[in-house]
Amino acid sequence: MPSKSSTRLAALTVAAVCSAASAVALTSPAHADSVRIHDIQGTTRTSPYAGQKATDVAGIVTGVRAYGSSRGFWMQDPHPDDDPATSEGVFVYTGSTPKVAAGDSVTVTGTVSEYVPGGTSSGNQSVTEISRPSITTLSTGNAVPAPTVIDARSVPSAYTPPGDPAANGSINGLTLRPSKYALDYYESLEGMNVRIGDARVVTATDRYAELWVTVKPHEHPTRRGGTLYGSYDSQNTGRLQIQSLGASADFPVADVGDTLTGTTTGPMDYNQYGGYTLVANRIGPLVSGGLQRETTRKQSRGELAVATYNVENLDPSDGTFDQHAAAIVHNLRSPDIVSLEEIQDNDGAKDDGTVAADVTVNKLIDAIAAAGGPTYDWRSIDPVDDQDGGQPGGNIRNVFLFNPHRVSFVDRAGGDATTAVGVTKVHGKAHLTASPGRIAPADGAWTDSRKPLAGEFVFRGRTVFVIGNHFASKGGDQALHSRYQPPTRGSETQRHAQATLVNAFVKSILDVQKNADVVALGDMNDFEFSGTAKLLEGDGALWSAIKSLPKNERYTYDYQGNEQVLDQILVSPSIRRGCHLAYDSVHINSEFHDQISDHDPQVLRFRP
Template identity: 80%
Template sequence: MPSKSSARLAALTVAAVCSAASTVVIASPAHADAVRIHDIQGSTRISPYAGQQVTDVAGIVTGVRTYGSSRGFWIQDPSADADPATSEGIFVFTGSTPKVAVGDSVTVSGTVSEYVPGGTSSGNQALTEITRPTITVVSSGNAVPAATVIDARSVPNAYAPAGDPAAKGSINGLTLRPTKYALDYYESLEGMNVQVANTRVVGATDPYTELWVTVKPRENASRHGGAVYGSYASQNTGRLQIQSLGKASDFPDANVGDVLTGTTTGPLDYTQFGGYTLVARELGTLEQGGLERETTRKQRRGELAVATYNVENLDPADGTFDEHAAAIVHNLQSPDILSLEEIQDNNGTKNDGTVGADQTMSKLIDAIVAAGGPRYDWRSVDPVDGEDGGQPGGNIRNVFLFNPQRVSFTDRPGGDATTATGVTKVRGKAALTVSPGRIDPTNAAWEDSRKPLVGEFVFRGRTVFVIANHFASKGGDQSLHAQYQPPTRSSETQRHLQATAVNTFVKQILDTQKNADVVTLGDINDFEFSDTVEILEGDGALWSAIKSLPRSERYSYVYQGNSQTLDQILISPSIRRGCDFEYDSVHINAEFHDQISDHDPQVLRFHP
């Protein structure tokens, strides 16, 4: 999966440079005099005054943003109307540091615009703003309008209305129903001074000084205090992103399960990477929940331990080798076979045609030994330069690590970046034509994406086929909070093709040897309940073993406050039969602010 941070930095350089660049343009020559904020906001997501000039819009300044490319301030009308669907707050985009202060009573004249964070192609909702403003400070030191309390009672359980078919599924034109839908409720408070109290953290602090909380502590709670995303209908309506108007250095380093005690108060914004966001003027105090990194148990003599771990663009220049090694040795208890995703070539993102990863792997193996682990051996297939996606120049690939003291690898020569691995029969048993090898690497399903790595291992005389995967990322999908409901998941198309290709290969093995032990694992980049995984499982050829865990523990990744499953280990019927296996999602990264990867590793132990 491409780095979230690189994608985000690229987006931030173009988003909000000027409001007009990503604005819903509604042509209108009209000029509106002395309108109120709730008139501008209206009872739908798009202002009835969009594109019009407004004059002397009155309000009290509730927050001032002096940093970034979206500088400006929020104002709120202290005299609310009787319609709960119309917000009393609005953002005034100045583009430079505003010359107002919280508590100023101001009048603003300017153009009403609908700014779409991320651009209209993102499918995101629009943020109603006043742009190109002329500002008059009437008085200072006024009381800020009382904050509207957002809590478990006020946020509806239903997430969003179905979009209007006549508008391609958009909810923009629908009248807000804030007592029925969470997205409507938040939209009815857009730009207003709001408050949450004693909220539990469900998404750790990230490098952009953001975290996620929930105002519904019982909503799909994980064992560690997160919010589990267990189906497309469980969006977790109580999630809310928190940013701060204060210094970045003052923002707390929070883990999942911590609590922001007291009150957190400020304007409600809408952002590209989180939707509705409380931009805190006053931030609660962090109370740590004592989250600790998990350690799985050691495999027994007759158990084979197979694991998967996305090490997030690991290359020799990274400073995380010792930490990854410690995680593998201590938290994962030195699994016998380890599938690694996102191993980069020997010079990382330097784009000079280098594709070998022997230096990357040697450095990791040496670090594992120094941490007290075994001296692993490894197998992989170098990609064709620039053909497998990921960071440009990085040439990420899947790699097998294995402990030669516990398991042996069956080398069958001939595997390369473009040669397809086949299945044959040797002495009545299934065997690979090349090992290590790639599955159908020239199939269009793998365009600009990592190709599956397959290998043949032997443990205590029993052959085990292992397939390492890193399916296409979810980049390009519309967000949960998009204006299109339900949102379109366009990236699924490629993953469905990839799942079909892998399932077809697994069936070839099982058709050759019905009782073959097959482990298919890696960063599937889709949920255990998704169509992708259903296709991968097929008619029983495979089964995602994370489904053996309680629902409160089924996650490997946290995104926008949702604890969800992307990394999985799927098993063939011979392994699943009799339930002679044990699965562990080892939570060491995704819930922590100081993570060394954004993925949690997964471990399977079974008796071949």
């Protein structure tokens, strides 16, 4: 995820920012001496007065942001027009702590501008602002305009209009239809005082003192209180981010399924990290939903339990080893094979050429044993320094842990960071040319990305091929709330190439041995309905076993109010046809504010 260090470097006028992409007309009236806020906001996402000076714009201060680099205040016209598309609120960017307070009646003279959080290359929408202001306080202690209620009735079920093909897919120049599209509805409230009533938390409080609620409690609910992202057409319009104008120490510490009760009120903002946001000057009391971390069942003697777990940049300096160990032993019930992602080298993010990770892995193994689990053995391949992406200097890689009392590893020499593993036929059975080995490590599909780790295991006399994966991240994709609709998912290109290679490797095993047991698992960084998953499954070589779960249980990650699948375990036909396949997405992290990783581990049990 990108850093949240604030910057105003992207604060530019629409004239410079949105030009052709948003088709903004700068042929507005020559004089802006008597404009009202709703005139400045206009009926599209960008102001018809962008780049012009507006004089004596009147309003009542509804909220003050006195921290960070985006200091300023919101004001609202207490005398609205009758057009639902035009917002009556606007943010006044001061750049320093404002000398106004809520309830002040003010006039502002300044330049109308469009600020794009995250910069224009992000694809984000812009926020209409008045910058370089001259402020006159007329009176104090006035009633703040009554907040507009946001609830299940007011938010449309359709998420966004399609973008204008003549403007590269931008929705900036389209007339807002707040009764038809949720993004238009939220935009029509930009800068205004709004409120929500009782609202269920659908993304837990994070370290930046923000959380997500839904104002639509019946919109694709998960079994445990979240909101499911089940397709590209299911963006979940009731999601809304909540931040606070107060001290972060006073922000509620919430988990998924908790409820903000009563009334939460404040200005409607738009930011880089989630889009439309209620910046609360009043937050309703938090009522706990009592959510508990899940525990899966123990595998039987004849079942092989295989798990995948992204331990999020684990290095020897971390304080989470005991927690990860407890999760593996108690919540995952000590799987026979655990494919780990994001194991860092022995000195973590120190970029000094170190690539070995034996200290990291053995520290985890020792912690697992101390927690009452087995003494795992392990296999991995050290990457070439700084070639596998992730945190610079960290050299994250995939690692296999396995319980040697339950499963054995077939060691076959020849695997290293740059040598491609292959498949041979020996006595009618498929064998890896190297075990462990890496799949096509020189292929451009793996540039700045983790190379899959393939290994050959034996359980109760039967060989099982396991492929640990960590595909390229979704970083850089345009957000669901982007000004470009549909948003571009540029990172898919690399994952599609990666999925194609893994699918081809699995087919090379099945070509030699049709009934081979193959498990490809890991952080695929893509959904079970995605093009990446379809390519992995191509021609029936694999099947994503999370699809064996009811839809309201299919999630491994929680992002901006959408619970979704990023981690998957895919199996070959011989395993899928078996009568004893059991899958569990073990929810121990994604729904909780005190998570030790942002991913939930996955466990598959089957009888080879």
